[in-house]
Amino acid sequence: MSKLTRDQVIRLAALSKLHLTESEIKKFQAELSRILDYVDMLDNVDVSGLEPTYQVTGLENVMRDDEVVIQQASPDELLKLLPDKKDRFIKVKRMI
């Protein structure tokens, strides 16, 4: 089931917000298919009666108190680290 088509690779790239060149499409089609071929060995593993595991130490619904915590750094220190700013504002790219 694992062989990926060219269209699937293009669709996966689009879902991943990646733009692939023609040579990348070919390369990834082959490589991703090989990786999926490898993981196909799980098809033969019997897991009847078992549930999936998503958390290995058994913790559930970990909460903390809803308190304001004073950060280590002051706003002035943080402003110094910005790649681009105007006065005390963070400069970002135009979005729309």
Add this chain to the structure above:
Amino acid sequence: MATELKNDLFYTWYKIDELVKAVKSGSKTAESLVNKSLELAKKFNPEYNVVISLLEDKAISRAKKIDEKVKAGENPGRLAGVPFIAKDNFLVFGAETTAASNMLKGFIAPYQATAIERLESEGAICIAKANLDALAHGTSTENSDFFTTLNPHDKTRVPGGSSGGSAASVALGIVPFALGTDTGGSIRQPASFCGVIGFKPTYGLVSRSGVVAMASSTDTIGVFAQNAYDGSLVMDVMSGKDDLDSTTIEKPIKPISQLDLNLKGKKIGVVKEYFGDGLDKDVAEIVKNSINEFEKLGAEIVDISLPSLPVALAVYYIVVPAEVSSNLARHDGQRYQYSASEANDLNESYEKSRSQGFGAEAKRRIMIGTHVLSSGYYDAYYKKAQTVRTKLINEFNDAFSKVDFLAGPVAPTKAFKVGENDDDPIEMYLQDIYSVAANLVGVPAISIPCHNVSGLPVGMQLMAPQKSDASLFALAAQYGEMK
């Protein structure tokens, strides 16, 4: 002198306890230790490409503060003045953190990793950030976007990865310990290749806050050290619950650094499936012989089987890319460092930034992850893998009801040549075949240096049940003393 020469090439540090005692008594200054480390980093780096950035000014000014504390009679901490190197995926406030990826090159950390914070609050001093495979994807550091680190024992070979720079820095003796991350073997395999102790803790023992995320359900923070005592002390300081990482667990009641395990009557299970096809013959022999040496310490060596171990890597290469694809979604060209300059709208900016900023391995993992999580494939891949994970966990629990430790090799080969595996992703993935199970199951695991095979180090891997982290250091300490 804080260090002594070994083999006319590498440096061995005095035990951290002794260094700290000397700093506290004033017989050595923190500044002299930091200067020695910086000097060694500058000496070795041109040859081995170990570190990405030096934190010289910051480290020296921190060292001076420790020395002032000592003079003022204040307690400078359990790691006072001890220099260390962090893999460059740990955030150190105000310092560049690149994860060896073009995506983050130039990124200045606006906060600090909990692990770094805890070490610094006990007086340890971060002197540099070490090279790794970009975003911790890889097993050789060849996937670093900047340069490949070379193996201290043979410069034509890789140091392993992804934490290759950290492993090499401890092997060379630039620092007494270094931090790494281990998602599928990224501490243990380079430790094996470089001949140092490499420890991956129980999942959740050390906070992941402030560490560039790879796969959240298997990422762990661990240590490289020149001896087991140092490693256990560092783990003790870093471990415990953190409000900034909800998956953290309580610090063990008995300190990790209290290494008083009596091996008499303890059982070490040699895992049959670890010694099958694909394992280098020399590695198999040296690892088996080394495991048997624990008999001299009173342990009983028995055979044991984990039938699902051969499919662990397939589980890993579904679960991990799935989590990688989610975690790397944040690198969109808007929130972090790299951003493509020529984009007409937001969508184009996302696509261009990600296509230009990520290397081929990140793209592979993102697309595999996207595929196995996508509608129509989720059950067949992701859910199936997580269910096989349960099967693996059950087999480990069953094994640990019969034995105290599980043993086998760390990786299928010795350090391989630079360029040997770099055009084949599957070959590179196979390096992790013996190490990923510990991550999927969440148990602690250690790589302990055995004897060298034709000049190259080889490590053996020992695993213990969750939260028995200290016992692995105890094993390593007793083995080290016997050798």
